[in-house]
Amino acid sequence: MFSKLKIINLSIFTDNKILLENINLVIKQGEPLVLLGESGSGKSLIIDAVMGSLDSKLNLKGEIFLDDLDLLRLSNKQRRALWGKKIALLPQEPSRALDPTMKIVNQVSExxxxxxxxxxxxxxxxxxxxxxxxxxxxxxxxxxxxxSGGMCQRLTIAITHASNAQVLLADEPTKGLDQALCKSVAKRLNKEINDNRLLLVVTHDIEVAKYIKGTLGVIVDGKLVEYNTHKNIFTNPQHLYTKKLLQSDSSNWEIEKAKESSQILIEAKNISKTYGENKLYENLYITLKKGEITSIVGKSGCGKSTLGDILLGIKKPTKGKIITSILSPIQLQKIYQDPPSAFLPHQTLLEGFEDFIKLHKLCMHMLYDWFNKMKLDRELLNRKPSEVSGGQLQRMAIIRVLLLKPSIIFADEITSRLDPITQQEIIYLLVDIVKKEQLSLLLITHDLQIAQKISNKIIQL
Incomplete structure (x- = not known):
């Protein structure tokens, strides 16, 4: 059983950009490490470096030791031999880790x-x-x-736990999960600590960071700006970003809701949905109106996304009727919960956006304007979807929908991959767009607090 993971002067960079700079971290038995930071700050690169799955286009300097084992001196074959047996990864994107052709019980069983x-x-x-x-x-x-997305996230947790590896690397383990399940995951992670495993958790979820007591690090733009005990950082944060991060809880938001409207864009009458013997809901009456925000809230797996798909005509209800005044299908747009599913994996993001802009007769300057509003570097467009962070890809998925100026946007857990500061900025931006463009926003979320802050109507399942 390994007793210590030590990262010494770790730097990761491309030919023209430093992504991580001189990172020094120590993880011991009984002393887990949680890394907090905004999307794209480089947190997940540390996990890739430890795992040995760093993109070959990236350069690396520094040292990584598991006790006396120098990981960076091992061959690729030797590194892979550790996977699952000695080092286990809980991946950020379940869709990239799960086999769509295999029953879930068999994926754990193997x-x-x-x-x-x-x-x-x-x-x-x-x-x-x-x-x-x-x-x-x-x-x-x-x-x-x-x-559902949250259920797939739980499945990857079960698979990772089954490996019983000595080192557990958890990359955003609670995104897309409701609060009760977040606590359950944190409890499970604490059990790994009690079993003397070395635990590194990368997250933007402040609540998860509160549950896992040990050492806390805060990363901003590839630099470790705070590194102290869990207690010291939460009670006495030093860096301005850390202070802003801890104050960004949605309970502190001040936002004016969109004004209620009388113009109905979609009317759903007596909607029922069942899968086999499993009844999700029955006899629902819902209207989506111009210039309003409607939120659907509920636990993972309760049918939130399915209801949104029914309202947009993507799926059919078991019973009931959908009446719409929208004439063009392009006016109904969905921002998917799983960002990679919205982009072709073999294309660079620029190629994908150029095809999209050409198809819809748009202008590139509109794309660049949105990149500025979303605080995204244009350089990211030269990468493939797998080469950017989940939060960056989510913002690009939002941009692609907004470029079409739809009448209705179905936003499925769009902030689950975003850090609290970026989450607040994106939600404020969307509310402002709803007001200015008078579109209808249908928001799927497990966060009742956010729904209460911005919604004209809330549907709880």
């Missing part, structure tokens, strides 16, 4: 079979327990595409 060398029957039994621990035992025969 960890027990191939990592722990258990027989099929014992592996199956262990996998059911792992799924039960994340409240997915009743979905054992489901495929990932049949689960």
């Amino acid at each position: 960890v027990h079979q191939y990592i722990h060398k258990r027989g099929k029957r014992k592996s199956y039994k262990h996998s059911l327990k792992d799924l039960k621990d994340v409240s997915l035992d009743s979905f054992e025969d489901s495929y990932p595409f049949e689960l």
Whole structure:
């Protein structure tokens, strides 16, 4: 069992840009490390460097030791031999980690079979327990595409836990989860600590950082600006960014709601939806009006995204009727919960946006204007979707929808990948757009507090 992970003077850079600069960190048994920071600050690059999965286009300097094992001197084959057995990764994007063709119980079971060398029957039994621990035992025969984003996140947690590795790297482990499940995940992570595993958590979720007590680091623009005990940073933050971060909770937001309207764009009558014997809801009556914000709130897996898809005509209700005054389908736009699903993985982002702008007869300067408003560097356009952070990709997905000037936007958990400061900026921007453009915003969120701050109507499932 490893007792210490030590990162010494770690720098990561391209030919013309420093992404991380002289990072020094120590993780010990019983002393987990949580890294807080905004999207794109370089937090996840540290996990990639430890894991050995850093993009080959990036340069690295420094040292990383697991006790006396010098990770950076190992060959790629030797690094991969540690994966799952010694070092386990809880990935930021479940969609990139899960096999869409395999039932979820089998995806957990194969960890027990191939990592722990258990027989099929014992592996199956262990996998059911792992799924039960994340409240997915009743979905054992489901495929990932049949689960919500939050449920897929829980599935990756179950798979990672099943590996029983000595080092656990958790990259944004609670995005897209409601508060109760966030606490459950934090409790699970604390159990890993009690089992003497080395734990590194990268997150923008302040609540998760509060639950996991150990050392806390704050990263801004690739630099470690604070590094202290959990207690000292929360009670006496020193850096201006840290102070701003801790004050950015949605309970402190001051925002004027959009004015109520009488013009109905979509009317849903007596909507019911069932999957087999599972009844999500029945006899719902909902209207989406011009210039208003409607939020759908509820726990992971309760059918929030499905209801949004029904309202936009992407899915059909089991019963009921949808009446719309929207004449063109292009006026109905969805911002997906899973940003990578909205972009072609083999294209650079610039190529994708150029195709999009050409198709819809738009201008590139409109794209650059939105990049400025979203505080995104144009240099990111030269990368592929997998080469930017989840939060950066989410902002680009929002931009692509806004370029079309739709009448209705269905925003599915659009802030779950954003740090609290960026989250506040994006929500304020969207509310302002709703007011100015008189569009209708349908927001799916697990955060009731945000819904209460900005919504004209709230649907709780």
